Amino acid sequence: MTLTEDQIKQLYIFTQQHYVDWYDVQTELVDHLANGIEAQWQTNPNLSFDAALHLEFKKFGVIGFNDVIEEKTKALNKHYQLLLWRYFKGYFKWPKIVITLFLIYGYFQILVHIPNRFWILLPSTVLLLVIPIWAIYKQAQRIKQIKKDTNKKWLFDNIALQLGGLIHFIQLVIQVGFFNSNDNWSTTFSFIFSVSVVLFALALYIAIFIVSPKLRKDMAKQHPEYKFA
Missing domain, CATH: 1.10.8 (Helicase, Ruva Protein; domain 3)
Known part of the structure; x- marks a missing residue:
């Protein structure tokens, strides 16, 4: 039967x-x-x-079904993070690795020589805040449209809103920079901060413009009901 x-x-x-x-x-x-x-x-x-x-x-x-929901959430989070890490590692190939090193060096030189670091920390903060907020807003609009068209909600969309957990590190990067903005930074600290900012920005770019669109396409293939937009 x-x-x-x-x-x-x-x-x-x-x-x-x-x-x-x-x-x-x-x-x-x-x-x-x-x-x-x-x-x-x-x-x-x-x-x-x-x-x-x-x-x-x-x-x-x-x-x-609570255990199933929890396990599914963990699995999707892990899958997103592994894919993000794979693309992040794959990004460091010629010539992109040269561009990345150039950006780190340029940011470092500005931090070291600018009289007031506030004028480099402020635009950095704005970018690190605005880009994820814009991405989350666009994703939220997409989720709203999918819900309107199909009357369905997808756990995947909720996971994608978190950008693989990167949004939880934004505040940390900002606090580290501004907490020390009025102190005399050592050359080593300036270099470490430069590397952190550039690599974090790169991770955000990969999560927003590479990983999330790819996973949405995969989701649309697995579930015809899911409308890829």
Whole structure:
């Protein structure tokens, strides 16, 4: 025995009723539940759909689907971060590595010789803030449009908003710079800060313009319901 289309729809409703809002997670759970129900019917054909569903759901324990959501979130975060790291490493090839070194050297020279570092720290801060905020805004608009067109939410989109966790480091970079902006920076500190700013900006660029678009395309291939925009 196999599940009917109506029963598949009931499984989607069932996952929603149990606090699974993300359609990509719902799809995985529905597939798992459907396989389990059909396996039960092979040994007990007289078992009702509702009874078989109840037995399958009990296998998830007292907290229901929460563990699945948590595991899926961790897996997507890890996948995003690994892809970001792979592209980041791959970026350091000729001639891009020369451009990167030139940017680090130029930023370092400005920090060392400018009378007031505030005038280099301010535009650096603005760029490190504005670019991610712009990217998050565009992604939020995309999510809103997808939700409007398909009436579905995707966990992947929520992960992509975090840019692989890079947004959590923005405040750290800014605080380090401004906390020390009025002190006499050593040459070593200036160099380390220059490397950090340029590499962090590069990581943001890769996350926003390379990794996120690639993952959206992959998502669209795996899930026809997901509209790539």
